[in-house]
Amino acid sequence: MLIPHPLLGPRDAEEFTYMGDASLIARPSASDPGAEQAFSDYVYLRDNPAGVHRELWFHEAGDRSWIVVTRNTLTHEILDAQLARDVALASAAEAGE
Amino acid sequence: MKYSGFRVVAEALFGHKGWKPLWRDPDPKPAYDFVIVGGGGHGLATAYYLAKTFAEKRIAVLEKRWLGSGNIGRNTTIIRSNYLLPGNEPFYEFSMKLWEGLEQDLNFNAMVSQRGILNLIHSDAQRDAYRRRGNAMLLAGADAQLLDREAVRRMYPYLNFDNARFPIKGGLLQARAGTARHDGVAWGYARGADLRGVDIIQNCEVTGFQIEGGKVVGVETSRGPIKAKKCGVCVAGSSSRVMEKAGMRLPIESHVIQAFVSEGLKPTINGVITFGAGHFYISQSDKGGLVFGGDLDGYNTYAQRGNLPVVEDVARCGMALMPAIGRARLLRNWGGIMDMSMDGSPIIDRTPIEGLYFNGGWCYGGFKATPASGYAFAHLLSTDAPHPTAAAYRLDRFARGYLIDEKGAGAQPNLH
Numbered sequence A: 001m002l003i004p005h006p007l008l009g010p011r012d013a014e015e016f017t018y019m020g021d022a023s024l025i026a027r028p029s030a031s032d033p034g035a036e037q038a039f040s041d042y043v044y045l046r047d048n049p050a051g052v053h054r055e056l057w058f059h060e061a062g063d064r065s066w067i068v069v070t071r072n073t074l075t076h077e078i079l080d081a082q083l084a085r086d087v088a089l090a091s092a093a094e095a096g097e
Numbered sequence B: 001m002k003y004s005g006f007r008v009v010a011e012a013l014f015g016h017k018g019w020k021p022l023w024r025d026p027d028p029k030p031a032y033d034f035v036i037v038g039g040g041g042h043g044l045a046t047a048y049y050l051a052k053t054f055a056e057k058r059i060a061v062l063e064k065r066w067l068g069s070g071n072i073g074r075n076t077t078i079i080r081s082n083y084l085l086p087g088n089e090p091f092y093e094f095s096m097k098l099w100e101g102l103e104q105d106l107n108f109n110a111m112v113s114q115r116g117i118l119n120l121i122h123s124d125a126q127r128d129a130y131r132r133r134g135n136a137m138l139l140a141g142a143d144a145q146l147l148d149r150e151a152v153r154r155m156y157p158y159l160n161f162d163n164a165r166f167p168i169k170g171g172l173l174q175a176r177a178g179t180a181r182h183d184g185v186a187w188g189y190a191r192g193a194d195l196r197g198v199d200i201i202q203n204c205e206v207t208g209f210q211i212e213g214g215k216v217v218g219v220e221t222s223r224g225p226i227k228a229k230k231c232g233v234c235v236a237g238s239s240s241r242v243m244e245k246a247g248m249r250l251p252i253e254s255h256v257i258q259a260f261v262s263e264g265l266k267p268t269i270n271g272v273i274t275f276g277a278g279h280f281y282i283s284q285s286d287k288g289g290l291v292f293g294g295d296l297d298g299y300n301t302y303a304q305r306g307n308l309p310v311v312e313d314v315a316r317c318g319m320a321l322m323p324a325i326g327r328a329r330l331l332r333n334w335g336g337i338m339d340m341s342m343d344g345s346p347i348i349d350r351t352p353i354e355g356l357y358f359n360g361g362w363c364y365g366g367f368k369a370t371p372a373s374g375y376a377f378a379h380l381l382s383t384d385a386p387h388p389t390a391a392a393y394r395l396d397r398f399a400r401g402y403l404i405d406e407k408g409a410g411a412q413p414n415l416h
């Protein structure tokens, strides 16, 4: 599998460490009501879809950036790759509106 | 039909014309007391023990494809009870004891072979860890022996004892562990269940659950709706997909693990050997093929195939452990989808939906569990109380903080 790194171009998946569902970027807030439930869901429960999945890959043996890869779990086809930083900033900007 | 040596001889004399199919191929009935979703090892074993041990009637197993098309027919067939934690070890030892009597119980040759499993030790710290594990096994009534380097050398002289980075310093041996013929296990349970009146319905995919007032009353399938008083789900790698249809999110990710078989060779490896410095294990099938495997690929997937980095890693580990393996040619390799749980241990429990029960999260170790998993799940389905050896396998243990994390790897399924 080749990961299309947004800065470095196609890189062998072996250079990366896999973290899991990209929703892990959105960590719940400890001060919200119901934080206990929110954290246990955040840590332990997953959608685990068969099909399109957004997921976090860490370029450990490369430039050490986190990437959000959109990939089809039925075919391994990669549909999109963005820096996780950009994804997080964009969703923070959206939430700030 | 009862199988025996006499029967084989008699059939040989008459051109083998008397053998019958092992199970019927019934159409689904409109309603059952128990509907088991998934005709893999665990679903079939559950149906078998429900009918036999718990004397339940009106049972169906619904299988999406053909019987044994899932992981029960894809695994590397190792059976063992060499776990550490109190939530796990009594359960796996219960399974080991069921394996020991399985063929007589089923009247079916599942080729259970107690050829022993040897976990190699490469450092002093690892020896301490395996000594602790061996003691935990003994406490749960299993067998365990700590071997020194020379004892390992007598068993397997061709291993690379003097590997500069990972010298072999000994091993933990469970002599009662071994292998069994994976699809023979599925066929044996299927036949046993069918003989006791269980309907095994193939090509019947469960596409939804009928839930009324928080209670399951039936399932939707590709062969029409079927009513059920109780419904047990054992779909291994498809767990999240199926339980999502009941509105549940699970502490599970689906990952692929690959396996490899070499060309047939003369008998070389008597038992099962695991490398302690990398993820690699190997045994030899009765046909002579070396059967081996290693790590998960490590990313979510439902494709039953893996990628090349793991193939390379497995080959490297094999060469480090047993350099002679470099001369063997690979015959084939394949992958299967694992229901990797968040702590690496399984779940056998009720769900928040009344009448709906879940069995899954087996990771890559569910074959050895087949008899005990079936027995414990049948116990739960029939009596609504957990089997004593499976009482820790609760679905809510994650939220409550009672994880059963053998590896201490945390909520990162690809590390278990």
Ligand SMILES: Cc1cc2nc3c(=O)[nH]c(=O)nc-3n(C[C@H](O)[C@H](O)[C@H](O)COP(=O)(O)OP(=O)(O)OC[C@H]3O[C@@H](n4cnc5c(N)ncnc54)[C@H](O)[C@@H]3O)c2cc1C
Pocket: B037, B038, B039, B040, B041, B042, B043, B062, B063, B064, B065, B066, B068, B069, B070, B071, B072, B073, B074, B075, B076, B077, B078, B079, B204, B205, B206, B207, B234, B235, B236, B237, B238, B242, B257, B258, B259, B293, B334, B335, B336, B337, B338, B362, B363, B364, B365, B366, B367, B368, B369
């Ligand atoms: C390469 C590999 C090596 C392994 N090695 C070992 C080993 O050495 N030792 C060990 O203990 N374990 C091993 N395992 C793990 C073991 O095979 C599994 O944990 C175990 O087989 C899972 O239980 P099962 O047999 O019930 O699963 P399966 O056989 O996968 O059964 C699940 C069934 O559910 C069916 N299903 C799915 N969705 C639906 C639906 N909607 N409706 C109806 N049916 C459905 C599937 O078609 C499938 O037949 C290995 C697995 C793999 C892939």
